[in-house]
Amino acid sequence: MKLKDQVAVITGAGRNIGEETAKLLAAEGARIAVVDMDRGRADKVAADIRAAGGDAGGFVADVSDEAAVEKLVADVTAKWGRIDILVNNAAYSDNKTIFEITKAEWDKTIAVTLTGPFLVGKHVAQAMVKAGNGGKIVNVGSTSGFRGRPRAIAYTSAKGGVANLTRSMAMQLAPHNIRVNGVIPNKIGSPVGKDTFDPTRPVTNLRGRNGEPIDLAKAVLFLVSDDSDFIVGDLLFVDGGYSVMME
Ligand SMILES: NC(=O)c1ccc[n+]([C@@H]2O[C@H](COP(=O)([O-])OP(=O)(O)OC[C@H]3O[C@@H](n4cnc5c(N)ncnc54)[C@H](O)[C@@H]3O)[C@@H](O)[C@H]2O)c1
Numbered sequence: 001m002k003l004k005d006q007v008a009v010i011t012g013a014g015r016n017i018g019e020e021t022a023k024l025l026a027a028e029g030a031r032i033a034v035v036d037m038d039r040g041r042a043d044k045v046a047a048d049i050r051a052a053g054g055d056a057g058g059f060v061a062d063v064s065d066e067a068a069v070e071k072l073v074a075d076v077t078a079k080w081g082r083i084d085i086l087v088n089n090a091a092y093s094d095n096k097t098i099f100e101i102t103k104a105e106w107d108k109t110i111a112v113t114l115t116g117p118f119l120v121g122k123h124v125a126q127a128m129v130k131a132g133n134g135g136k137i138v139n140v141g142s143t144s145g146f147r148g149r150p151r152a153i154a155y156t157s158a159k160g161g162v163a164n165l166t167r168s169m170a171m172q173l174a175p176h177n178i179r180v181n182g183v184i185p186n187k188i189g190s191p192v193g194k195d196t197f198d199p200t201r202p203v204t205n206l207r208g209r210n211g212e213p214i215d216l217a218k219a220v221l222f223l224v225s226d227d228s229d230f231i232v233g234d235l236l237f238v239d240g241g242y243s244v245m246m247e
Contacts, residue, residue, distance in 0.1 A: 001028050002226070005031070006084035010087040017189065017217070019213065021221075022056070023052070026054035034046045062112075085135065085138075087224070091140070092113055092193065096151065096152065109158055125178055134179075138183060143184055143239050146184070179231075183223065184236065187239075189211070
């Protein structure tokens with residue numbers, strides 16, 4: 001087991017990429033704080049992990065609410081005594097054009113998708129520094145942070161921010177033995193904000209299939225395990241080669 005007895009906080013872990021990541025890290029021995037805004041989803045994933053012989057608890061928090069994030073970190077630390085791993089996975093997509101989106105929708109998208117990873121990263125890192133054991137953080141970005149899109153504008157801006165948030169976090173937390181990296185997915189499972197896999201989603205990569213949540217979970221496992229000990233501040237593209245294609 002690669003993560004035996006380590007404590008992992010995974011945001012947006014109530015379904016899809018976060019859920020699969022929670023289950024894979026649990027299978028490698030980590031105790032999982034399954035964090036989601038939706039109580040039913042968080043508790044269901046935590047129950048699934050326990051039923052499979054792992055250790056997990058459901059935690060409800062909105063990652064864009066600093067008071068909720070502080071409570072989350074205090075609750076997880078009270079339950080397991082430490083935090084070793086953070087996966088900043090929760091996000092919200094606007095799917096709007098610049099003319100359609102309102103200021104309120106812009107603010108919400110930035111708050112969840114960019115400010116959320118900053119807030120959870122800040123408070124978890126503080127707990128890691130206090131505990132003195134170092135740690136590993138993975139921010140989930142998106143290929144949308146590297147390209148323009150016809151129908152998303154706050155989300156693409158926020159994910160561009162997540163890429164450089166990752167680099168600055170990596171520099172600022174390295175002296176504390178906290179290793180920060182990012183994963184960059186494209187078209188994994190169902191679209192962000194949707195529950196069901198859409199088999200008609202066009203395949204635009206070099207693998208001839210769309211990604212599955214397990215593809216992302218395996219990349220996250222690599223980045224939080226000692227197998228990636230010399231990798232810091234990197235953005236690992238998990239996109240079937242989409243980003244290297246001209247057309
Ligand atoms: N699905 C894709 O094709 C795809 C592509 C590129 C990047 N990504 C990124 O991967 C990550 C996961 O995507 P997904 O498709 O699994 O998402 P999803 O929408 O299926 O699930 C996200 C989960 O996060 C929770 N959540 C939403 N807002 C929250 C908040 N403010 N606080 C706490 N929890 C919140 C939701 O309740 C949900 O359970 C996101 O960062 C997303 O941007 C996904």
